Amino acid sequence: MVSLDIALQSKFYANSPDKVLGPLSFSVSPGEFVALVGPSGAGKTTLLNMIAALQNCAPGEIKFNGRPLTGKPGCKIGYIFQQPRLMSWLTVADNLRLVKPDTTESDIEAILTKVGLAGKSDLYPKHLSGGMQRRVSIARAFLTEPDLLLLDEPFVSLDAPNADNLRSLLSELWVEQQPTVIFVTHDLNEAIQLADRILFLSSAPGMVILDKPVDIARPRLPDDSRLQRWKIDLLCEYSGLLEGALSGPGLKSVAGGQ
Ligand SMILES: Nc1ncnc2c1ncn2[C@@H]1O[C@H](COP(=O)(O)OP(=O)(O)OP(=O)(O)O)[C@@H](O)[C@H]1O
Numbered sequence: 001m002v003s004l005d006i007a008l009q010s011k012f013y014a015n016s017p018d019k020v021l022g023p024l025s026f027s028v029s030p031g032e033f034v035a036l037v038g039p040s041g042a043g044k045t046t047l048l049n050m051i052a053a054l055q056n057c058a059p060g061e062i063k064f065n066g067r068p069l070t071g072k073p074g075c076k077i078g079y080i081f082q083q084p085r086l087m088s089w090l091t092v093a094d095n096l097r098l099v100k101p102d103t104t105e106s107d108i109e110a111i112l113t114k115v116g117l118a119g120k121s122d123l124y125p126k127h128l129s130g131g132m133q134r135r136v137s138i139a140r141a142f143l144t145e146p147d148l149l150l151l152d153e154p155f156v157s158l159d160a161p162n163a164d165n166l167r168s169l170l171s172e173l174w175v176e177q178q179p180t181v182i183f184v185t186h187d188l189n190e191a192i193q194l195a196d197r198i199l200f201l202s203s204a205p206g207m208v209i210l211d212k213p214v215d216i217a218r219p220r221l222p223d224d225s226r227l228q229r230w231k232i233d234l235l236c237e238y239s240g241l242l243e244g245a246l247s248g249p250g251l252k253s254v255a256g257g258q
Pocket residue numbers: 013014015016020038039040041042043044045046047204
């Protein structure tokens with residue numbers, strides 16, 4: 001578990017005059033599950049990449065447990081992308097060993113069993129369905145027992161039952177390992193179901209326009225009426241704010257919850 005302090009003045013890409021992010025300031029407590037919601041192009045992926053030290057930031061703008069990021073990851077990080085990004089020429093077991101080379105066969109079987117893929121370690125990605133490949137990517141992220149887990153729309157374009165199953169799996173593994181989580185999504189229902197807190201970003205340049213704790217006791221099932229009520233209250237309470245934000249592309253789908 002790790003705490004995170006973000007205090008970004010601005011983020012530009014070298015090849016563009018447009019500011020992508022900032023000013024942006026928020027903190028995440030150890031073990032907290034934070035959902036990041038915002039329009040397309042608000043800089044959500046850029047922010048995850050900066051936290052993972054895949055993109056530069058100015059000194060002191062990102063801190064792990066109070067210590068500034070120094071160009072290397074500030075702790076053990078797991079990153080789950082929109083696509084599973086498995087190596088097609090490696091078996092499931094060898095894809096997992098890429099992140100932890102000394103993993104024993106029994107440890108591989110144990111994590112695969114947890115994600116519902118017992119006995120599949122010798123298969124190649126082409127033999128797995130899209131949902132199964134995403135399970136492997138979840139297993140790969142949790143295998144290292146990360147202090148911080150970054151997820152970038154990991155369940156997008158999955159059918160509803162598969163996405164529901166994977167959300168439950170993510171919740172179980174989060175409860176078991178308690179990493180700090182930053183979860184990017186366009187789906188407000190998903191954010192309410194999973195997160196302790198939701199941060200809404202404005203359209204580019206991304207700034208936090210709303211920081212809302214989700215005060216609904218767990219477990220939270222997708223068809224839980226409390227989630228729908230909470231969403232309606234949220235939309236009513238902040239309708240003016242959201243209406244303003246809706247003028248940017250992408251947040252329409254947030255308000256619609258799809
Ligand atoms: N490597 C890059 N070089 C230049 N500009 C980039 C680069 N990567 C992203 N951008 C730009 O930065 C802005 C933010 O992109 P980013 O992918 O972080 O947004 P996002 O909020 O994750 O979007 P989406 O929800 O559509 O995935 C966009 O305008 C994008 O074109």
